[in-house]
Amino acid sequence: MKYSAVILAAGKGVRMVSKLPKVLHPVAGKPMVAHVINQVKAAGIENIILVVGSGRQEVEEAMSGEQVHFVVQEQQLGTGHALMQARTAAKHSEQVLVLAGDTPLLKPEMLKKLIQFHEQQKAVATVLSCEAEDPFGYGRIIRNQEGFLECIVEEKDADVSQKAIKEINSGIYCFNTGIIFDKLANLNNNNSQGEYYLTEVIEILKKENKQVAVYLSPDSESIHGINDRQQLAYAESILRQRINIQLMKEGVSIVDPLTTFIDSEVKIGNDTVILPFTMIEGKTVIGTNCRIGPSSRISSSLIGNNVNIESSRILEAKIGDDCNIGPYAYLRPGAVLHSGVKIGDFVEIKKSVIGENSKIPHLSYVGDAQVGKGVNIGAGTITCNYDGFNKYNTVLEDGVFIGSNSNLVAPVKIGKNSYTGAGSTITRDVEEDSLAVERAAQKNIIGWAKRIKKQ
Numbered sequence: 001m002k003y004s005a006v007i008l009a010a011g012k013g014v015r016m017v018s019k020l021p022k023v024l025h026p027v028a029g030k031p032m033v034a035h036v037i038n039q040v041k042a043a044g045i046e047n048i049i050l051v052v053g054s055g056r057q058e059v060e061e062a063m064s065g066e067q068v069h070f071v072v073q074e075q076q077l078g079t080g081h082a083l084m085q086a087r088t089a090a091k092h093s094e095q096v097l098v099l100a101g102d103t104p105l106l107k108p109e110m111l112k113k114l115i116q117f118h119e120q121q122k123a124v125a126t127v128l129s130c131e132a133e134d135p136f137g138y139g140r141i142i143r144n145q146e147g148f149l150e151c152i153v154e155e156k157d158a159d160v161s162q163k164a165i166k167e168i169n170s171g172i173y174c175f176n177t178g179i180i181f182d183k184l185a186n187l188n189n190n191n192s193q194g195e196y197y198l199t200e201v202i203e204i205l206k207k208e209n210k211q212v213a214v215y216l217s218p219d220s221e222s223i224h225g226i227n228d229r230q231q232l233a234y235a236e237s238i239l240r241q242r243i244n245i246q247l248m249k250e251g252v253s254i255v256d257p258l259t260t261f262i263d264s265e266v267k268i269g270n271d272t273v274i275l276p277f278t279m280i281e282g283k284t285v286i287g288t289n290c291r292i293g294p295s296s297r298i299s300s301s302l303i304g305n306n307v308n309i310e311s312s313r314i315l316e317a318k319i320g321d322d323c324n325i326g327p328y329a330y331l332r333p334g335a336v337l338h339s340g341v342k343i344g345d346f347v348e349i350k351k352s353v354i355g356e357n358s359k360i361p362h363l364s365y366v367g368d369a370q371v372g373k374g375v376n377i378g379a380g381t382i383t384c385n386y387d388g389f390n391k392y393n394t395v396l397e398d399g400v401f402i403g404s405n406s407n408l409v410a411p412v413k414i415g416k417n418s419y420t421g422a423g424s425t426i427t428r429d430v431e432e433d434s435l436a437v438e439r440a441a442q443k444n445i446i447g448w449a450k451r452i453k454k455q
């Protein structure tokens with residue numbers, strides 16, 4: 001095995017002022033460290049070692065599906081000490097790519113170029129650097145008069161002239177495995193933060209006349225590190241922009257990219273139009289030729305082709321082809337709509353299957369229901385699915401017509417092609433091809449209004 005990757009993710013992330021470990025803060029809907037892992041995989045490295053410490057359990061749990069090896073840094077004594085913990089896990093690879101868990105904007109091409117350069121230079125250590133407009137907070141690359149790398153100085157240890165240097169350390173490096181782990185043992189913590197800096201290894205290698213190199217990348221945006229919430233928001237804006245651009249390349253229309261928020265794992269078919277003020281989250285999949293928005297939020301849902309969704313909230317739902325949703329519909333977990341279904345304004349659907357071409361156009365609550373094909377549910381109808389203790393099912397067979405403002409008290413079943421009269425409270429099952437009405441006979445008192453006004 002030629003390369004292993006070590007991702008340092010044990011730090012506390014004090015500057016985030018958060019209970020959540022820094023590397024788990026989401027960017028475009030995914031923990032920042034998961035972005036780093038994915039980009040390393042995309043660069044072709046399979047053996048990935050994640051150094052965990054602060055919030056270790058949470059991080060291990062969140063990344064358990066990612067096929068990485070975890071090593072623990074019990075005390076967070078600095079980046080050099082963190083890398084040291086990966087010694088055993090990395091020993092079978094000739095070289096190690098080292099990264100931080102807080103740089104989610106990385107691109108695989110950039111990592112590949114670093115590796116290529118490291119090999120061309122036959123270096124034992126290669127640092128990925130770039131020119132930053134605002135270098136504040138980063139380690140600075142100090143070069144000698146011939147332009148060769150001398151050392152890296154942290155912001156907190158830098159003097160005025162060093163602070164003026166714009167070339168920064170990305171925190172991404174390639175090292176010769178055998179050599180780096182030996183040298184890490186020689187680090188000291190004589191610096192302003194009292195930490196074992198990984199960056200100090202450069203000076204140690206230089207003193208021994210080992211070949212160290214810098215790969216200066218033109219892409220400063222992609223190495224952006226996140227230490228605080230402002231940097232988090234910046235990373236979010238960049239990643240969202242990249243996602244939108246990629247989708248547009250694939251044939252999705254995004255009318256206003258600035259007000260469209262799409263998570264990194266979302267998939268959308270071509271000729272779908274996303275209208276402004278729309279969020280599409282989680283692992284949502286949307287088909288082709290849909291119109292989504294304006295003002296909709298869709299999370300972890302599957303949506304077919306030719307679907308319209310306007311001003312609605314869709315959460316863990318499945319929507320078949322040719323459905324029309326909203327405005328102002330709320331589809332909750334377990335809502336499954338077959339094709340051609342219409343869900344109109346102020347309708348809430350929970351854990352219910354709605355058959356082909358059925359319509360629930362206005363002001364309804366449908367929960368724990370099985371609705372057949374071609375059913376029409378009149379305005380204001382609700383399934384009374386809960387008695388304060390348990391939930392019960394409602395079954396509406398094919399072709400049923402529910403009159404407006406019906407209460408369907410579950411458990412209850414309405415047989416094929418039957419009707420309920422408007423305003424009925426249905427508590428008993430109804431046979432096929434029948435009408436169920438439950439309400440008092442109407443009484444008209446002639447002249448009543450005139451009499452009352454004379455009094």
Ligand code: UD1
Nearest residue numbers: 008009010011076077078079082100101138139169171225
């Ligand atoms: C580090 C670099 C700096 C570089 C910058 C790039 C050092 C000393 N400094 O600074 O030169 O410009 O990254 O973004 O390396 N970590 C651990 N254990 C620890 C300390 C940190 O695992 O004991 C992890 C953190 O979780 C984080 C990464 O290492 O993912 C970097 O640590 P951080 O404190 O963010 O370093 P910076 O101050 O940003």
Ligand code: CA
Nearest residue numbers: 102225226227
């Ligand atoms: Ca950092």
